[in-house]
Amino acid sequence: MVRNLxxxxxxxxxxxxxxxxxWMAAKVDAGVPIEVAARFANDGRFATxxxxxxxxxxxxxxxxxxxxxxxxxxxxxxLSPEPEIAVEQLYVEPAARRHGxxxxxxxxxxxxxxxxxxxxxVSNVPTQSREAHRFFARLGFSSVIVRRVVGTSALxxxxxxxxxxxxxxxxxxxxxxxxxxxxxxxx
Numbered sequence: 649m650v651r652n653l654x655x656x657x658x659x660x661x662x663x664x665x666x667x668x669x670x671w672m673a674a675k676v677d678a679g680v681p682i683e684v685a686a687r688f689a690n691d692g693r694f695a696t697x698x699x700x701x702x703x704x705x706x707x708x709x710x711x712x713x714x715x716x717x718x719x720x721x722x723x724x725x726x727l728s729p730e731p732e733i734a735v736e737q738l739y740v741e742p743a744a745r746r747h748g749x750x751x752x753x754x755x756x757x758x759x760x761x762x763x764x765x766x767x768x769x770v771s772n773v774p775t776q777s778r779e780a781h782r783f784f785a786r787l788g789f790s791s792v793i794v795r796r797v798v799g800t801s802a803l804x805x806x807x808x809x810x811x812x813x814x815x816x817x818x819x820x821x822x823x824x825x826x827x828x829x830x831x832x833x834x835x
Contacts, residue, residue, distance in 0.1 A: 652710045654752040659705040666714040674739035706756040708749045716740035718753040733761040735771040
């Protein structure tokens, strides 16, 4: 079987159509409804992100058709004394997987890292994506930190001082649970 040649090119800051289309496909592939993905794609986030000088994107094509993309940023936290490149998003259409597309996209990232003087490339990998974890591990990426995420309102509730309405509700729930666990005394 002959493999088609994968071509990777930088996304021009003023031509985001292929990138946005692939991003929407990635969201739908992850279970986001198409209407929600379209709303996010049309709200200007890409133009804002791509206007930043530290954000770069590359699109991979097979036979001229876009099949994958990678988005990166330089020094994502700005705290490291050494320059680093972060792979923020990497996506390949399911039909184009196992054809070297992701590897070709990462070659573009390596070139970007070398040009910026970065000795380190980091990647954000979703915890539920076993396939992505295996892919990056095979390429030598190691786990350095676990990044935990919480919703703002959920954290606010958990940080609320005890003694308020939330604490009273929590106390009531605990009391009900403890009463359910006590065997009833049938006389």
